[in-house]
Amino acid sequence: MDAQLIFFGLLGVLFFGFVFNAILDFLNQKYAPGSLPGEISDVFPDEEYQKSKAYQKANFRFSLVQSVFSFMLVVFVIAAGWLGALYDFLSLYFQSKIVLALVFFGVLFLVNDFLQLPFSYYHQFVLEEKFGFNKTTKRIFWTDKLKGYLLTCILGGGILALLLWLVFALGSSFWWVFWVCISLVMFVMQVLYVQVIAPMFNKFSPLEEGDLKSRIVAYSEKVSFPLKGIFVMDGSKRSSKANAYFTGFGRMKRIVLFDTLLEKLENEELVAVLAHEVGHYKKKHIVFSLILSVLQTGAVLYVLSLFVFNAELTLAMGSLAGNWAVPLNLIAFGILLEPLQMLLSVGFNMLSRKNEYEADAWASETFDGKALVRALKKLTVHNLGNLTPHPLYVFLHYSHPTLLQRIRALNKLY
Numbered sequence: 001m002d003a004q005l006i007f008f009g010l011l012g013v014l015f016f017g018f019v020f021n022a023i024l025d026f027l028n029q030k031y032a033p034g035s036l037p038g039e040i041s042d043v044f045p046d047e048e049y050q051k052s053k054a055y056q057k058a059n060f061r062f063s064l065v066q067s068v069f070s071f072m073l074v075v076f077v078i079a080a081g082w083l084g085a086l087y088d089f090l091s092l093y094f095q096s097k098i099v100l101a102l103v104f105f106g107v108l109f110l111v112n113d114f115l116q117l118p119f120s121y122y123h124q125f126v127l128e129e130k131f132g133f134n135k136t137t138k139r140i141f142w143t144d145k146l147k148g149y150l151l152t153c154i155l156g157g158g159i160l161a162l163l164l165w166l167v168f169a170l171g172s173s174f175w176w177v178f179w180v181c182i183s184l185v186m187f188v189m190q191v192l193y194v195q196v197i198a199p200m201f202n203k204f205s206p207l208e209e210g211d212l213k214s215r216i217v218a219y220s221e222k223v224s225f226p227l228k229g230i231f232v233m234d235g236s237k238r239s240s241k242a243n244a245y246f247t248g249f250g251r252m253k254r255i256v257l258f259d260t261l262l263e264k265l266e267n268e269e270l271v272a273v274l275a276h277e278v279g280h281y282k283k284k285h286i287v288f289s290l291i292l293s294v295l296q297t298g299a300v301l302y303v304l305s306l307f308v309f310n311a312e313l314t315l316a317m318g319s320l321a322g323n324w325a326v327p328l329n330l331i332a333f334g335i336l337l338e339p340l341q342m343l344l345s346v347g348f349n350m351l352s353r354k355n356e357y358e359a360d361a362w363a364s365e366t367f368d369g370k371a372l373v374r375a376l377k378k379l380t381v382h383n384l385g386n387l388t389p390h391p392l393y394v395f396l397h398y399s400h401p402t403l404l405q406r407i408r409a410l411n412k413l414y
Contacts, residue, residue: 003315010078010316010335017338018071022064028386028393029060039407040387043377052384055131062127066119073115083108084318087325098164101327102157109152128239131384136238147200159185167308167326175301182301183294190290194247194254204231204256212267219271223366225278229254236260241383246277246286264382269375272368279362285355292351296344300337307333342396352399357409364413373410376403 035041044052077083087104094100124141128134162181166174189197198204207213207230220227235243235258242261247254255277262270280286307313308329314321317328363372380387380403387403394402401409 003312006312006316006332007078010332011075013335013338014071014075014078017342018067022067024390024393024396025060025063028390029057031388031390031393033388036387037404039411040377040404043380043387043403048381048384049387051131052387055384056386058127058130062119062123066116069119070116078317081318083328083331084314084320084325087317087319087328088321091321097168097326098161101164102161104327105160106157133239133241135236135240140237144201151197151200164326172305172309175305176298179298179301182297186290186294186297190247198247202237203234204254205234206230207232207257212262212270215267215271216274219275219367220278223275223278223282225281230274231256232259232262233257234259242379244273244277246280260382261379264378265375268368268371269378272363272371273375275363275367276359276372278366279359280355282362283355283358285359289348289351289355292348303337304330304333307336346396349395349397349399353401356400356406360406360410361413364410369410369414373407376406 036043043049086107087100090100090104090107094103121141124134124136125138159182163174163178166178166181170177207216213230216230217227219225231254233256235241240260242258242264244255244257244261247256255274257270257274261273265273308326309324310329311322311324313329313332314323314325317325317332319325319328360369360372363369379385385403389398389402400406
């Protein structure tokens with residue numbers, strides 16, 4: 001394919017993605033049914049409902065400004081050929097192609113992070129602060145940044161170095177070897193996240209003895225759930241938002257409850273939330289999702305093997321070296337793949353929403369659906385959730401059903 005045609009294709013994909021998402025965000029922000037359905041009409045007191053709508057509007061405006069900035073920056077950099085020029089410049093000083101690529105991506109990462117820093121800072125300390133969510137101190141903010149850099153260098157740099165070595169050593173057959181390697185990494189990360197990564201950012205304490213733990217133990221015995229660890233995470237050190245999640249598998253699995261969740265829900269409601277998480281385990285949702293991710297990764301790597309050695313891609317990205325460059329082709333491939341990734345994400349979101357319904361049904365059947373409904377309503381109020389998102393936005397972007405959809409599904413079960 002001609003380099004000029006690829007160049008305009010890259011810009012076309014970027015433009016389409018930006019416009020499509022901007023329109024979708026606008027529709028979602030403006031979508032407002034005449035009145036709330038009866039099932040959720042009691043969720044928000046009027047004052048809190050107005051606050052929720054203000055929060056959604058503020059996030060929409062912030063996201064729009066950030067996306068416009070990012071879009072214009074990326075288009076300008078590609079149109080000006082700066083990525084190719086940077087690669088050609090660095091190639092004068094680094095003879096090893098692997099080192100050259102690592103330095104190239106390192107520079108891009110640092111420059112991008114520096115340019116995005118004002119947005120991150122504003123979102124945390126202005127927008128979230130305005131609506132009472134921010135609990136992060138400036139020290140925690142900067143410490144998290146440094147820890148993120150460390151993980152990016154070790155994990156991201158290591159994985160990228162392995163990919164590059166395999167590309168140069170094996171040629172077009174690199175994809176299946178790297179697929180095996182990255183699949184192993186994905187499984188290992190399930191353990192590393194629980195044991196190493198998550199504790200770098202938060203403190204995890206075993207749930208204390210008391211009425212809540214007694215209820216949880218009784219429920220676990222009832223459903224034959226191998227209770228290995230229920231932990232409370234100090235989420236309040238960063239945000240007042242409440243949540244819970246299930247992570248890991250085998251002997252490393254654990255259920256994590258935010259400390260803010262314990263503050264907002266009654267014990268019966270907390271057990272209902274935990275029953276939902278147990279439902280994910282019982283239905284093997286985590287394992288199936290991981291397997292699908294592995295299969296998707298293999299397909300993407302195969303397609304990548306068809307593009308990564310293309311000299312026309314490199315030329316379209318602005319390099320004048322006259323040969324193919326893996327880093328530039330990886331970026332071009334990532335852009336061209338975006339429409340397919342959007343379609344795949346729709347499929348994954350549909351599966352995720354199905355899994356959420358199944359986990360809700362499990363909680364209703366084995367514990368108390370009404371308690372789960374009360375918990376969902378309280379969490380929506382506390383997190384200022386959007387009660388009426390646009391149906392198209394939900395279909396394309398939501399990994400969970402809306403509150404109304406979940407309540408209606410639960411109501412059919414009791």
